Amino acid sequence: MSPLKCACLVDQRGSKLLLVRVRQNQHWYLPGGKIESHESPQSALQRELGEELGIQLDLSSVKYLYTVVGPAYGQPGLVELVCFSGQWSGEPHARGEVSEVRWLEVSETSKLAPAAQLLCAEYLPIL
Secondary structure (H helix, E strand, O other), X not given: OOOEEEEEEOOEEOOEEEEEEEOXXXXXXXXXXXXXXXXXXXXXXXXXXXXXXXXXXXXXXXXXXXXXXXXOOOOOOEEEEEEEEOOEXXXXXXXXXXXXXXXXXXXXXXXXXXXXXXXXXXXXXXX
16 A cells, blocks of 8 residues: 655744644644645645645745655654755644644644654654
8 A cells, every 4th residue: 555645734833833733632743644646746735835724835845855754643654754954934833633723832742643753753854
């Protein structure tokens, strides 16, 4: 079974990371979502950020960072997080399936979904 491929925004400001909670799940995720078969990862990221947070991603600023593969949260199998940085405009607020948006401390890894925990352990500095 192939991993579920998702395009994700990694926006760390100081010791905090922009994260979302989906529906009423306990754990937090990176903003973004599933890459549809007809989309590039960058297009999927732009679509998901607009739908779920109401923010506009500047596609010319998007840079690939890394890909993290880890356990999917709440379903069997793996998830593949294709991670990007990028500039965006607007004020993020919960829309669609997102129930909450927050800047969380990178050190609060117990609150994160498993693949996001891997990302923090392997790629993000704890300031």
